[in-house]
Amino acid sequence: MWLGVIKTITLHHLNEIDVYQENKSQYLDIENDVYIFVVEGIQNLPIFYSLPLKVYSSLLGVFLFKKGNLSKLYKIKIPFFGVLNKLIKSLILLKLFDEFSISDINKDNLIQEQ
């Protein structure tokens, strides 16, 4: 259950990042690479950090199941959701921009400069 929630939150962020949407087709399996990086990041934390995160994610899973989608989760204030969300987002950002060629993304800037 907790893995499903981590995947849902990861995809939510990835889908909101235009740079990812515009460039993902050029990279093989990037979504899965980022997701695995996030999961390993949580699993490798000491147990007193990782266990509460897993339990909390599982509880969120029940909530998500009832509410149907994640966007509602961002609209209402749920205790500690911000911590989980920020951790996942930080891990996503740490991995994501390793894969993209930033010089390609910045080509507009380079044209302006010339």
Next chain:
Amino acid sequence: MILKAGDYKYKKYNCKYLVVGTGAGGSVAGTLLSEKGLDVIFMEEGSYFPTSSFTNKVGDMTAKLYRNRGISPLIGKPLVALAEGRCVGGGTVINGEGLFRTPKWILEEWRKKHGLEGYSFSNLERHFEIIEKNLNVEAKSISNEKSTNLDSKKLIEGAKNLNWRTEFVPRAAKNCQYINSCSIGCPSGAKQSTLVSYLPRALKAGAKIFSDCRVIKVNHSKGLAYSVIAEINKEGKKQKIEVQFDYLVLAGGAIQTPHLIKKSRMSKNAGKNLHFHMNVKVVGCLKDFVYAEKGTMFPVQIHEFENEDCYINTSAMKPSYLAMSLATHGNEVIDKAIKSSNKMVILNTTMRVKSKAHIYSKVGKNPLVWYKFDHSDLSRIKVNIKRMCQVLFEANAAEVYLPIKGMSLTSLQNLDGLIDKIKPGDIDISTVHMMASCPMGADPKKSVVDLNGNLRGMRNVLITDASILPTSIGQSPQETIMAMVHEVMRRHFER
């Protein structure tokens, strides 16, 4: 000889000196011991990654070189993200290579309040000189650089407009290639981490390095430590080894050292008063191109506020770091920043704070670190956020992003009003410097380590890492740790 997981053929090893940790403190102690002809084994929890294995990939290198991918939490409000090295070479492989002599007034404070006789600036000066020579330390001007460190040049420009004093940072580098990879392992080998400086000397003198090897317990009896039990993680299977020694040198850093001491029941006072520096970042989008990735982590610092123990400099710049610095903002801000990354600058303030942490070691194998936010730190954080905004706008910023959810500015006009509303829980804070968890001192009741670096209550255990500093120091502590260790080892050899 460097052993990795899979190389351990025996269950028992022995040596004269066992050094736990290969960072700034452990590598100096072990090198000095091995160069005296003594039989030394280093034990390092992290893996061995040679310079040739370092890449430009932040995520991958962070997973390899840092504990918990650089985001170990310090529990408190707000949560503080701790970045801690875990590899052969320790924190020196992933720090910004800035080496600073301990401020004179800090050493004077240590003498007066903690009884550190023999650790004055004049006592340590000879050690500073040796370290700086060994590590090729130089405060190099960037004034003549035309296409590198343009973000730091903007910092100088902004500071000059405000009449704030800047200084070039003394850095431990040889032939820097300006690829801004200091924090993920320098792939050119220019950065003089202990991986390329002290440890090769120790190996040449006959020392052995046991990597992938986590010490979980020190065996001792009647004030004498005689062996350690260590765990080797080999492809998910755990193997235990025992290493016997005559002398134990603990240098696992300000969190792991007191944790091991407490787990092994060698001292009750260890880990009670952990000091740390707080880092707060502000990101600016300039109107000019600066290509901040082409440069070094922080060749310049604003020293105007050194009497408040606050230093402002540019921070490590890679697209991943830029995005992470904006993690509290919406994804649309991250998109915008990445698309303009050649115009982006990340500024960081390192500050000495009153908030203190505590290490809890009773449950599980890992330490739990929590801290209490001292509210006097809030005003200091606010002042420094304001200063970073000021310097960025003076450097021609179009927009500035604060380390608070959704807070950005296009001018200084509304800054005071916005800053007044900030609560501690809103701020994105990180730390990379932990110290003083086993403080040295003359008073046995207030210190964990005596003036010779010996763990009180034990006859053959030295501590040689950031944990022996009596307090935090405001700046990067690497040179202070190394100088203290040089002095501790000098005293040890004298005896």
